[in-house]
Amino acid sequence: MCGQRARAASQGRARCCALPSTVPLLLAYLAYLALGTGVFWMLESPAAQASKARFKRDKWALLRNFTCLDGSALDSLIRGIIHAYQTGDIVLGNTTSMGRWEIMGSFFFSVSTITTIGYGNLSPHTMAARLFCIFFALVGIPLNLVVLNHLGHLMEQGVHRCARRLDGAWQDPAKARWLTGSGALLSGLLLFLLLPPLLFSHMEGWSYVEGFYFAFITLSTVGFGDYVIGMDPSRQYPLWYKNTVSLWILFGMAWLALIIKLILSLMVTRGRSYACCHHSSEGDLKPRSWRQGPEGEAEPHPPRPGCYPEGPVGARQHSEASTQVSRCGKQS
Incomplete structure (x- = not known):
């Protein structure tokens, strides 16, 4: 009798949700991917079509001006230029780019491998180097994560230490935490995202927006490879340049990981705050x-x-x- 009463009383009232949270999360993930697909297609498709038409026009104009050069020979030359760019061996005049397998180029390739950036402008071509790259990444990627975790922990301890000092001086824990968190966020933005584009603009000849784009794409480990430092053969780069950029990548990734962790914790907390029961x-x-x-x-x-x-x-x-x-x- 009580079971019947309970079932009758429960009709029209709250019931515990049966669907797990995985289904809405996957739907939101797919919707976000669909949104990105549509926006990128709308923004980049016209430019890609225009670039393709311009390349065909220039190619046929070159063949008309130089009748001794046939289409297959020109295509072979273009493929050779593309391969030379991928290996960093572009030669303009008497200078070459720094992307080839020199000491600094090899060091920068090692950094981009274990940080999972992978710009794509430089890759191993011998089978021995490819096999070594597998084992190098297999050990180097976890080691890099451990180092980033340790650096992030040190940064977090520094923020907490500053918060405790301000708390002791002001006797206001909430205000101290807010001030130290804001200071860490603003200082990280200034040091890792706002100031480095000025260096890239000076050394690479990029605009500030291009340098900022390269900075974020690098620290987020996306690494498209459309912008890579030290690849202009007409410029002379000092030896400290790539070393400084490598240190910037290491500490910048640790800082950005903290920011992403904070955003992730806020999203998870917001998701858990919703009641699982419908009122x-x-x-x-x-x-x-x-x-x-x-x-x-x-x-x-x-x-x-x-x-x-x-x-x-x-x-x-x-x-x-x-x-x-x-x-x-x-x-x-």
Whole structure:
């Protein structure tokens, strides 16, 4: 009887959600990918078509001006130029780019490998180097993650230390945490994203926006390879340049990992804050299923983790629902 009453009373009231959170998360992920696909297609497709038409026009103009050069020979020359650019061996005049396999080029390739950036402008071509790259990345990527985690932990400790000092001086923990967090965010933006484009603009001849784009694409480990430092054969680069950029990549990735971790924690906290139960117009909560106790009383199943809202409100509502069920069992 109590089970029937409980089922009748639970109709139109709150029920625990049955769908797991994985399905909405996957749907949101696919929707975000679809959004990016549409926007990139709309923005880049016209420019790509124009570039393709311009290349064909220049190619046929070159063949008309130089009748001794046939189409297959020109295509072979173009493929050779592309291969030379990928290996960093572009020769203009008497100078070559620094992207080839010299000491600094090899060092920068090692950094881009273990940091999973992979610009794509330089890659091993011998089978021995490819096999070594597999084992080098297999050990280097976890080692890089450990180093980044350690650096991020040191940065976080520094922020907490500053917060404790400000707390002792101001006697206001919330204000101290807010100020130190804002200071860490602004100083990181200035040191890793706003100032480095000035160096890239001076050394590479890029605009500030191009340098900022390269900085973010590098630190986020996306690494498209459309902008790579030290690849202009008409420029002379000092030896400290790539070493400084390598250190900037290491510490900048640690800082950006902290920012991404903060954003991720906020998103996860926001997702957990939503109640797993749908409220009815009366605002009561009922368990999803019931069972019979040892004395014939109807008892609710233990609440699943995350099924009821966190905090005293959810606990009170759940206790009220359990009290109603116990009273019903005693009356029966």
